[in-house]
Amino acid sequence: MIAPKFKAQKDSFHAELKRRINDYFQQEGISTTGNYKLYIKAAVLLGGLLLLYTHLVFFTPPAWLALLECAMLGVLTAGIGFNVVHDGSHGSFSKKKKLNEMAGLCLNVLGANEFMWNTKHNVIHHAYTNIDGIDDDLDAGPFLRLCETQKLRKIHRYQHLYFWAAYSMLFFFWVFFSDYQKYFTKKVGAMPLKKMKASDHISFWAFKVSHVVFFAVLPIITVGFLPWLIGFLVYGVVVGFVMSIVFQLAHTVRETHFPVAEETTNRMEDEWAVHQLKTTANFATNNKLVTWFSGGLNFQVEHHLFPKISHVHYPALSKIVAQACADFNIPYHNIPGMRMAVVSHVSYLKQLSRA
Template structure:
């Protein structure tokens, strides 16, 4: 599928918005990266991940119930590392140092995901063409889930707002054992070819996969046997999958977000890129301090999509600037005050997709 083309209006909303954001950083004198705040959070989360893993493997509690709870907690902390460390590192917003950003991005490898494939899927495709069916791989869960009005509807979809929890729970497993390899061997993410991998990229892909499987399969199986490993790993991977899925889906697949499709023959969209991002993206629970801390600012998804190279540490501050600009330019801004409201909207969206007829692409 050819790349979609965005409108270029004059005056441009995005040009004005960038000016206001740049003025904010000039006035405050702050760097756009995370600085010591994100570094201290990263160190805490990585140490916690290591401590939990070491406790489970080498200082295993006598209680099976506690062991399973620790495996679930490991999945929750692994997700937090992804949200707070890997995500900013991959966007180059963790640090001013490219080396530090690369190290932060590579934490993805230790929780099972290929940093290279994530960068292509997320940074290159999803951020550029959000919610465009046929390009944005994040809304492609066919045939099990219908995530856009242009996708084919199957009979089983009338139940998808009930069974989606299962598919979200297996996301991490699917990602680390199937999806990365499918992208690697086909050379594509959906219909989009990935950037040609260098020798270093191939070596890193296989070495890090071997390390992950060694840490999360070989060592636990040797220590405990197949059945205890399976139970513990299921608790870990399903917790991580459920958390990762919910956080990312609440950002784009809710009742109020749009799913624009480019129009032939030039494959153009009616909005400029920034307005497209605002129409296809939603915030949630931005006043909840724990959620803001835990999800690495990904509940400020609007600000993240507009300014992905700005660290999530700054999202609460620039949130006010973006809202004011949207008000001045009469641009839609989508936000849910509470997380349960966003979850309810997502479930409502899935129910809507289960009954709405397919629209022409």
């Protein structure tokens, strides 16, 4: 499938929005990257993961506590993905390139691959959000139907009931299948993968092997196969579900759109920034705990418009973006609460379960 082109405008909404955002940073005299609050949060999340891993593997806590710690390890892994990896991969964690690279590499340590993620997320998803056949995030078949242009199967009749089980498998699918599929097919969905350098190949296999060693071999040696298997399943299910639900609430809800390119010209109806606003939604933006833990991904609109700006600035930027949307009569999707966002997502899945 050939990637579509977006509408070009001389005096675009995007240009005006960038001007207003640039003015904000100049007036405040602050950097667009992360600050001490982000670095403290990163230290808390990474330190917590290291302590829990050490206690689980080398100190053998009682079964009830071990299961609880495995679940917490999953929560911390998702939190590191949201706050450290995500900002690092977008180059917004720090002014220093090396720190951004180190933050992004945390994804490799946790079992996935940053090279594949950058292509899937930064290059494809951010450019072609909610465009079926291009945005790989919509490809959850055959188990889930995430937009009307996808084939309706009998199993989809119940997707609003079993979606949580599918989301819980994300971590296992990503780490043990999806990365390898992209590696060997050299594609992300229908889009070609950027050519990998020798260092990328070495990094891919070295981190995949080290992940197996630290998250499988070593725990099996210290606690035994069955305790490890149960603990790893709990850990992976928590990581998968938490990450899935946060990302899905931003794009697959009743409020968002799934535009299709004009058939003869392969062009989208809107300019890129307007497309992002129509296909993306914020949620629970007044909930400080959700904002802290999700790395500002509940401010998904601001993130999609300005992915190279750290999430610590999104609450302030949201006011500027919302005002600009009101001035230009462009929709700004903001679901007030987490519960309302989940209800919207489930309702949307139920809507797609029927012809």
